Amino acid sequence: MALKTKLHNDFLPPEQLVDSIRNGDRVTIQIPNGIGRHGQEWKEATGRAVMRGPVDWVLNMGGPHGTPGVACAQNIVSIRKRKEKISNVEESKT
Numbered sequence: 011m012a013l014k015t016k017l018h019n020d021f022l023p024p025e026q027l028v029d030s031i032r033n034g035d036r037v038t039i040q041i042p043n044g045i046g047r048h049g050q051e052w053k054e055a056t057g058r059a060v061m062r063g064p065v066d067w068v069l070n071m072g073g074p075h076g077t078p079g080v081a082c083a084q085n086i087v088s089i090r091k092r093k094e095k096i097s098n099v100e101e102s103k104t
Contacts, residue, residue, distance in 0.1 A: 024083035
């Protein structure tokens, strides 16, 4: 199943989606939310990509101590790329 990224509005296979993540990107994943009448229920949570593991990305999900989360090919919903600083763009042009 190909997923849609919010940056490019194109469809990428899950493996390429994980490879497209960079430090600082905001990644939305699905996490378990309990058992309902029809089985496992899921909710979406967003965190900031902080470190690449051997296969997955470690996310800072927020909170007072930076609750960890893991973004893998099976649970990624969307990726929002971080904004580039204007000063870095101007320096690269000169």
